[in-house]
Amino acid sequence: DTGVSQNPRHKITKRGQNVTFRCDPISEHNRLYWYRQTLGQGPEFLTYFQNEAQLEKSRLLSDRFSAERPKGSFSTLEIQRTEQGDSAMYLCASSFYSTEAFFGQGTRLTVV
């Protein structure tokens, strides 16, 4: 197991397009978290899953954002009708219950 893996590492998209990111957590981890980080700011919580259940969703996550973890393993984060304000680093982390969280390298999204 090579840790938390996120794909793609970078994504440039035109405003209005849909984008999807993938996160593969550490295999035995049951919790998976998505965060967003804009330049110069700390990460902001978006949502988290315990197994396949989405247990918490931030108010930051507008209707254009949806996350899934269909089999309790990998997760996808989709942004529909992207806006320039969506440009950020999207970080995924996983943990086994409340033990230490491990982070992926992130997906940097640029909306032009």
Add this chain to the structure above:
Amino acid sequence: KNEVEQSPQNLTAQEGEFITINCSYSVGISALHWLQQHPGGGIVSLFMLSSGKKKHGRLIATINIQEKHSSLHITASHPRDSAVYICAVEMDSNYQLIWGAGTKLIIKP
């Protein structure tokens, strides 16, 4: 007022100096995390604390639950320690991580 406050925001020091970064929080927590973020975005978890003190190499983290305060110390600092250090608390109600704004540390040779 932010729920997690870090100080200082920026810190520049000479190689070899003892470094302290502070974190105060105002919510009930189940754990506190110290993380390191290098340019390019990758985040590495340094410590997860719920009480007392932990040490890993030149890094020491302490937490005082009663005072709602934690410190991260770096002994014999080195230029490769230059990074952003982030304090994040795990809320005891929903396990959500609330992040501090980070401390940008620069160690000069």
